Amino acid sequence: DSVTALVFRNLDPLSDTDSKILRDYAEATGLHIYLQPKGPDSVHLLSPETSQLTYGLPDYALEVQFLPTDFTQVNTVINQTMIAQALSLLQVDKSHEVLELFCGLGNFTLPLAQQAKRVTGVEGEASLVQRACDNARKNGIDNTQYHVADLSEDTAQQPWRQRIYDRILLDPPRSGAEEMVKHLGTLGAERIVYVSCHPGSLARDAGVLVNELGYTLAAAGVMDMFPHTAHVESMALFIRAK
Template identity: 70%
Template sequence: MSRRRTKPRLPDQPVMATIESLSHDGRGVTHVGGKAVFVDGALPGEAISFLYTRRSRKHDEAKLCELFGASPDRVEPRCAAFSICGGCSLQHLLPERQILAKQQTLLDNLQRIGKVEPETVLDALTGPVWSYRNKARLGVKHVRKKGRVLVGFREKRASYIADIQRCEVLHESVGPRLGQLACLIQQMDARDRIAQIEVAVGDNASVLVFRNLDALSDADTRKLIDYARETGLHIYLQPGGPDSIRLLWPETSELFYRLPEYDATLAFLPTDFTQVNPAINQLMVRQALQLLEVDKNDCVLDLFCGIGNFTLPLARSAARVTGVEGDAALVRRARDNAAANGVENADYYAVDLNGDPTAQPWMRQRYDKILLDPPRSGAQELVAHLGGLGAARIVYVSCHPASLARDAGVFVHDLGYRLVSAGVMDMFPHTAHVESMALFERKRG
């Protein structure tokens, strides 16, 4: 007869501690009896008391109970739901200290995982810290016990939708309207069958994509159209996968953003991947091209090219650019964007970059420069094959410092490159996400 394990009872008395450091996800770190404790809402140097929320063999988790000595870097969070919403984790820390913490996370990962250090640390790329986010996926839930619908992000380390009325980091066309959207869905027949709302904002319009699990009634359709007319938001419905989206209002809708420094306009669909922070994207593209030192004689390879965010600017300076992307729909968009911008020196390939690329025609060419912008998982399968392409410079744009550090180790220790420089970009202020860029240069001799 098996015995059911019971969870150990958590101590119900506050524990005194001093916070030693900040974890990668924005929690304060202290040690009790040699064991790490991660404390929500605490900052390095602060004297606090905490209550345990979870205990495990390797580490414990806790929440801040009382603050006895506040850090000089502590600020009052702007968001009323900061303590419960999982969308942000660092609003209580000065923005300039947030970016320093992210820079240290990057350097620690490079040293610990990749066993490499940059010769130069790049200045952080920073921009607006409020209303900056142009892309988001909002959860929707009709909570019967509360008798209302919630729209927003998940709670911290929980699957529930946080009870919030507005979001301070979402674009101003959408962020103040979360409570309004919840009331709208509450009035719909389909209140139990709207799963999420995808937000996409371009230079010309703001779009909401409603994920409707069933066909909408005529009354619900009318409510959405009336709301769209009232607010000016463009509304799409998505009854199935990404290919199923259809425009509800207005009659025509096209999203685009501009990169004026390169005379480029990029059209995209609401469900396409685009960078969430347009101000940082402008700075990121500029820095990448500066680091690559592209000239009119260069052949450049742009890996994970998406809709052409780097490809089109590269094509303005290079002899030829080859863009490669795993999503065939994004490649079609990239080709269309090249044509619309009069770019004739760019070629595109739709190829799964998680496999062996050696048989691909674009791998049989030599390149002067390479840019890669992989997903969170990095480019482990691909990186080992890049050494034979002859590139003098490689710029790696990363959304996960551990993946970058792992791949940087291959470039430096196996492929004969130096890590010339690396630095962070504040793509997601007030969150623990670390976006970064690194420059690798082939060693001479």
């Protein structure tokens, strides 16, 4: 929250003069400057000598660490409001097993773990799963477990698919959760909260939950995550009768 990082894509190695200009600029502005000469794995810090990027979730006394190329929510204030709303809709308590799909580096997982018996997070990017594990450990949270899985593919044989859950939260990319959503009915959850950055894919997947799996759309709303743009973040609650 207190640091701004810039990643410069440099196709050619920087000259000593260019490197000095960037270092001087970083020192003058307080910016943390990274270079990316090749793919995402090549990103490295130029200045200052050390950097640790974090954002806080003060309502839960949590600090989440991330790398400059990791996916994070762009609007800190709305992110905190979004987490609080999701937890309120889920109505989690200490008896609940919770499944979070597309969990990323633990943005929802860590607050959920403070209220649940156990939270199982599933994410397609191994690097984000490692970050989620590290964030849980650094925040003293020991009731989470994580799995790497491509949720756009068949996950029927995955160990986390063999269990029953009380609550499910999913926060997929813009393409939605077309492959995964049709299997949610087998996982037992009474309440599902779906967070979406694309209303079209949310509407498509909501149709499956309501018309095929027997859930009721109980609440829905939008958040202005991206001010001054045409994009919104959406959230919907689905409930299945006991």
